Amino acid sequence: MVLALDTCLFACSAAVVRDGELLARRIDPMARGHQERLAPLVQEVMSQAGLAFEALDRIGVTVGPGSFTGLRVGLAFAKGLSAALSIPAVGVGSLEALAQPFPGRVLAALDAKRGQVYLQAFEDGTAVSAPDALPLETAAARVAEFAPQVMVGTGAPLLAEVRPAARIEPLDHTDPAAVAALAAARAPVPPRPLYLRAPDAKLPGGRSLVP
The missing domain is CATH 3.30.420.40 (ATPase, nucleotide binding domain)
Structure with missing residues (x-):
C-alpha cells in the first residue's frame, strides 16, 4: 500500500494505491500554500480509501526539480510520517513522474x-x-x-x-498515481531533494538557501 505525495509543482496532491489499484486521489491546484494544505489533504485521501495510516507499506514523494519551498514541504512530511509509521519513504523525480503515463x-x-x-x-x-x-x-x-x-x-x-x-x-503538476507506481517499483532508498541549480532567493550576504 503506497501513499504518494507531490508538492513540487503547481498542485498539492496525494494518492493511495494498492497493488496498482488506485483507491483514492486528490489534486488541488495551487502555486503556494502547500504546507498548510498537505496534512488535511492526506487525511482526506486516507479517509476516502477507508484506511488507517497503519495499513501503509511505503510513502512515495516527489523530490524535484520544482519549487524549492514546495519540495521541502513534501519531503519533510514524508520523512516525518515514515519515521512515525516505521515504513520507508521513497523519492521520485518530478520529471519521471510527468513522463510515466x-x-x-x-x-x-x-x-x-x-x-x-x-x-x-x-x-x-x-x-x-x-x-x-x-x-x-x-x-x-x-x-x-x-x-x-x-x-x-x-x-x-x-x-x-x-x-x-x-x-x-503542458502539464503543471504530476499525477500522484504515477508517483505511487514509480515509488512501488524501486528500492526503498531515503529521498533526497533534486535541485539541479541553486535557488533564486538568497540569504543575507548572498548565501544560498540550499545547504
Whole structure:
C-alpha cells in the first residue's frame, strides 16, 4: 500500500494505491500554500480509501526539480510520517513522474525561468538521460536529436516549434498515481531533494538557501 505525495509543482496532491489499484486521489491546484494544505489533504485521501495510516507499506514523494519551498514541504512530511509509521519513504523525480503515463519516446520539460528548462528524456518508461537544467538553446538541440513523440510539462510549449510532430502536454503538476507506481517499483532508498541549480532567493550576504 503506497501513499504518494507531490508538492513540487503547481498542485498539492496525494494518492493511495494498492497493488496498482488506485483507491483514492486528490489534486488541488495551487502555486503556494502547500504546507498548510498537505496534512488535511492526506487525511482526506486516507479517509476516502477507508484506511488507517497503519495499513501503509511505503510513502512515495516527489523530490524535484520544482519549487524549492514546495519540495521541502513534501519531503519533510514524508520523512516525518515514515519515521512515525516505521515504513520507508521513497523519492521520485518530478520529471519521471510527468513522463510515466506516456509510452514511447517522451521528453519531460519544466520551465525553470531565467531562459532555462529542466529536461529529461525517457523511452518506454526508462530514463535515457539524467535530469538537467539547460539553456533553451541547448534544450532545443536535445529535442532535435532525441525526436520525442510526446513532450510533457510546463517547458514543453517552449520547445514545441523544434518538434512540430510531437504531442504537447503542458502539464503543471504530476499525477500522484504515477508517483505511487514509480515509488512501488524501486528500492526503498531515503529521498533526497533534486535541485539541479541553486535557488533564486538568497540569504543575507548572498548565501544560498540550499545547504
